[in-house]
Amino acid sequence: MEKAIGRQRVLLQHLHPSSGSDDHPTLSTSICAAGDSAAYQRSSCFGDDVVIVAACRTAICKSKRGGFKDTHPEDLLAPVLKALLDKTKLNPSEVGDIVVGTVLAPGSQRAIECRMAAFYAGFPETVPLRTVNRQCSSGLQAVADIAASIKAGFYDIGIAAGMESMTVNSVGRIVPVNPRAEMFAQARDCLLPMGMTSEIVAQRYGVTRQEQDQAAVESHRRAAAATAAGKFKEEIIPVTTKIVDPKSGEEKQVTISVDDGVRPDTSMSVLAKLKPAFKKDGSTTAGNASQVSDGAGAVLLMRKDVAMQKGFPILGVFRSFAAVGVDPAVMGIGPAVAIPAAVKAAGLQIDDIDLFEINEAFASQFVYCCKKLELDPSKVNVNGGAIALGHPLGATGARSVSTLLNEMKRRGKDCRFGVISMCIGSGMGAAAVFERGDVVDQLSNVRRIQSNNLLSKDAM
Amino acid sequence: MPVFKTPFNGYAVRFSPFYEGRLLVATSQNFGILGNGRLHVLEIDPASGALAELRSFETADGIYDCAWSESHDSLAVAAVADGSVKLWDASLPPAANPVRSLHEHSREVHSVDWNPVRRDSFLSASWDDSVKLWTLDRQSSVRTFREHSYCVYAVAWSPRHADVFASASGDRTARVWDVRDPRSTLVLPAHDHEILSCDWNKYDECSLATASVDKSVRVWDVRAPRAPIANLAGHGYAVRKVKFSPHRENILLSCSYDMTVCMWDYRAEDALIARYDHHTEFVVGVDMSVLVEGLLASTGWDELVYVWQHGTDPRAMP
Numbered sequence A: 001m002e003k004a005i006g007r008q009r010v011l012l013q014h015l016h017p018s019s020g021s022d023d024h025p026t027l028s029t030s031i032c033a034a035g036d037s038a039a040y041q042r043s044s045c046f047g048d049d050v051v052i053v054a055a056c057r058t059a060i061c062k063s064k065r066g067g068f069k070d071t072h073p074e075d076l077l078a079p080v081l082k083a084l085l086d087k088t089k090l091n092p093s094e095v096g097d098i099v100v101g102t103v104l105a106p107g108s109q110r111a112i113e114c115r116m117a118a119f120y121a122g123f124p125e126t127v128p129l130r131t132v133n134r135q136c137s138s139g140l141q142a143v144a145d146i147a148a149s150i151k152a153g154f155y156d157i158g159i160a161a162g163m164e165s166m167t168v169n170s171v172g173r174i175v176p177v178n179p180r181a182e183m184f185a186q187a188r189d190c191l192l193p194m195g196m197t198s199e200i201v202a203q204r205y206g207v208t209r210q211e212q213d214q215a216a217v218e219s220h221r222r223a224a225a226a227t228a229a230g231k232f233k234e235e236i237i238p239v240t241t242k243i244v245d246p247k248s249g250e251e252k253q254v255t256i257s258v259d260d261g262v263r264p265d266t267s268m269s270v271l272a273k274l275k276p277a278f279k280k281d282g283s284t285t286a287g288n289a290s291q292v293s294d295g296a297g298a299v300l301l302m303r304k305d306v307a308m309q310k311g312f313p314i315l316g317v318f319r320s321f322a323a324v325g326v327d328p329a330v331m332g333i334g335p336a337v338a339i340p341a342a343v344k345a346a347g348l349q350i351d352d353i354d355l356f357e358i359n360e361a362f363a364s365q366f367v368y369c370c371k372k373l374e375l376d377p378s379k380v381n382v383n384g385g386a387i388a389l390g391h392p393l394g395a396t397g398a399r400s401v402s403t404l405l406n407e408m409k410r411r412g413k414d415c416r417f418g419v420i421s422m423c424i425g426s427g428m429g430a431a432a433v434f435e436r437g438d439v440v441d442q443l444s445n446v447r448r449i450q451s452n453n454l455l456s457k458d459a460m
Numbered sequence B: 001m002p003v004f005k006t007p008f009n010g011y012a013v014r015f016s017p018f019y020e021g022r023l024l025v026a027t028s029q030n031f032g033i034l035g036n037g038r039l040h041v042l043e044i045d046p047a048s049g050a051l052a053e054l055r056s057f058e059t060a061d062g063i064y065d066c067a068w069s070e071s072h073d074s075l076a077v078a079a080v081a082d083g084s085v086k087l088w089d090a091s092l093p094p095a096a097n098p099v100r101s102l103h104e105h106s107r108e109v110h111s112v113d114w115n116p117v118r119r120d121s122f123l124s125a126s127w128d129d130s131v132k133l134w135t136l137d138r139q140s141s142v143r144t145f146r147e148h149s150y151c152v153y154a155v156a157w158s159p160r161h162a163d164v165f166a167s168a169s170g171d172r173t174a175r176v177w178d179v180r181d182p183r184s185t186l187v188l189p190a191h192d193h194e195i196l197s198c199d200w201n202k203y204d205e206c207s208l209a210t211a212s213v214d215k216s217v218r219v220w221d222v223r224a225p226r227a228p229i230a231n232l233a234g235h236g237y238a239v240r241k242v243k244f245s246p247h248r249e250n251i252l253l254s255c256s257y258d259m260t261v262c263m264w265d266y267r268a269e270d271a272l273i274a275r276y277d278h279h280t281e282f283v284v285g286v287d288m289s290v291l292v293e294g295l296l297a298s299t300g301w302d303e304l305v306y307v308w309q310h311g312t313d314p315r316a317m318p
Helices: A002-015 A073-088 A107-121 A135-152 A179-183 A185-189 A194-204 A209-228 A268-272 A304-310 A328-345 A363-372 A396-411
Strands: A050-057 A097-101 A129-132 A157-165 A239-244 A251-256 A293-303 A316-325 A355-358 A417-424 A428-435 B003-005 B009-015 B022-028 B037-044 B051-059 B063-068 B075-080 B084-089 B100-103 B109-114 B121-126 B130-135 B143-146 B152-157 B164-169 B174-178 B186-188 B195-200 B207-212 B216-221 B230-233 B239-244 B251-256 B261-265 B272-276 B283-288 B295-300 B304-309
Touching (some): A050 A073, A050 A135, A050 A304, A073 A107, A073 A157, A073 A239, A073 A293, A097 A107, A107 A129, A129 A135, A135 A157, A135 A293, A135 A396, A135 A417, A135 A428, A157 A396, A194 A328, A209 A268, A209 A363, A293 A396, A316 A328, A316 A396, A316 A417, A328 A355, A328 A363, A355 A363, A355 A396, A363 A417, A396 A417, A396 A428, B003 B051, B009 B304, B022 B063, B022 B075, B022 B283, B022 B304, B037 B075, B037 B304, B075 B109, B075 B121, B084 B109, B121 B152, B130 B152, B164 B207, B207 B239, B216 B239, B216 B251, B239 B283
Parallel strands (some): A097 A157, A355 A417, B009 B063, B109 B152, B195 B239
Antiparallel strands (some): A050 A293, A050 A316, A157 A293, A239 A251, A316 A428, A417 A428, B009 B022, B063 B075, B084 B100, B109 B121, B121 B130, B130 B143, B152 B164, B164 B195, B195 B207, B216 B230, B239 B251, B261 B272, B283 B295, B295 B304
């Protein structure tokens, strides 16, 4: 073994001359991972991959006070559905199904409202629609459902969407009607307010108020920077709606195209003044929890060969999805379990992932999940998260897809895999792996092996 | 022109001085870093023009260089990475080979060269910083030349003087030696970087070429070693091997880590005559046939051996 390292050193010297001043090195030796557990080679030959060709969202606005406070829920959904058609010039009758993630509204009523929204967006009566409710990950579940149906061969083109108007449907306390819940600890924990589960996470896993406030400051800072840099312009669809002045009752036409929850001036000292919202001596405050918001998002998925035939750009490839269950009392730890499951299902390792969108339901659970998975903070929520942008429950999953894929596009082809994950009320977690789709490796994927001494593991 | 696929990565190729179209190819597994070695004896089939294997010999470590005997038409010597120098008889089956295994170097042997004048001796250069002189009739080396302070990558006999040879080393010097003298007769600080190869001009006994990690090939007059006669720039990375033409005084052939083989006329103002980019990996070995003018051979880490006529496309199939 020593001999091999010695030989390698001698040969590397030929490429890495140690002396000499005039020439600037144009070649750097990189470590070849061929044969190791490197991520599989990018190839353009898999026509049955499910790909994302378009993703967009509305601005996310504060409920009851923000830009969509007087907007009907279906008027949030219709613009994003229509935007997908406008962007791609896809014939709407070719869409096989529309699945909408939505959480708080009564199921049947919301399903009908969504169906109406599809008509407003210009879909013909022949295109079906359904809703899905997996609480906070409903939007992501809609994407996964569409991807699964395309894989199953039910249809080739589908739309996954998500929407929530927390102005119209607010989070209410569930009153247990069945006394049986009192005898069953886990069932009882399902009824805990989400804020309480955040307090339990903070306490059980030792996440301090300081850490939580720090995460909130970072979220606002990044979101403000992204907004200022115009990073969201590509994904946000301007929505023209009305807004009623609360004092004069005057109705006014406005176009909403900017997230209004971001506070660039958020600082540790400001957050430190806030009182705990759920427990007297707790650490979860209005400042380090996700905002209550209105918004919608939509994603157009199809088989890769169909996309190529139609000449659509391939934003990303849907690689895997996993939903997992955790203890309802600490529902926030969901991503810490779901992400490894989804990454494994994609045949990857956490190190292979270049970008994460992890929903910041509460800073406590977000900080815990990042710590538990040992994620590099520079890869997670690089454009801020729900603490700054807001968390319209049903829409968040679909919103994250457009944010993630647009950021991956900006980062170039070295940013290859992205993960979206969120925790789910009543103790679950969901995660999905996306791969950028516009890059095909020429020969093989060469990646850095940090610990290895330049040799393929196969040679040891 | 003929192509031959070797199972291991190519390290050196040599035309036979006795048979047209017979070649010796040294190869090493895993780029010579770890694994076995194999010495191939190849021949161009005169009828079909295809390159076929006559024999191959296995070693337990990589083979970095090889040379045909100048005295016996089937004898060859190989530089093995385990520090040994092995003699092979291509007319004998693998079971009877190697006919001799000489183990004196403490590190990888990187180059061997057979004396073309006296024809009874050969040299080996090793990463243990020494050069050793061997004769066929003795089991141990005749002489050891220790002066270089880093790996000796190449050694080349003078084609005119039976006792003179040159060595090229990673200590950034090339040295000229007389085997009767234990010390070198000339130290040539030829480049500012490691020197990987050297060769003598076949028509001018004072002219020596060196190839270096600094991407250049330089031609020197050993009587006036202060400045090179020619500086040939054109390779993109370290130049791994350089050879003077056996037929033309001004012609040189070189191969490089930039995956190309270049032919030069060092006296011409526009020195680069031809650039062949048929390899897809580092080109490590080149040779020019003594018997057929313009017949070239190359091998590299892409595990391919090419034989072609200068001026034709090496990849063109016969």
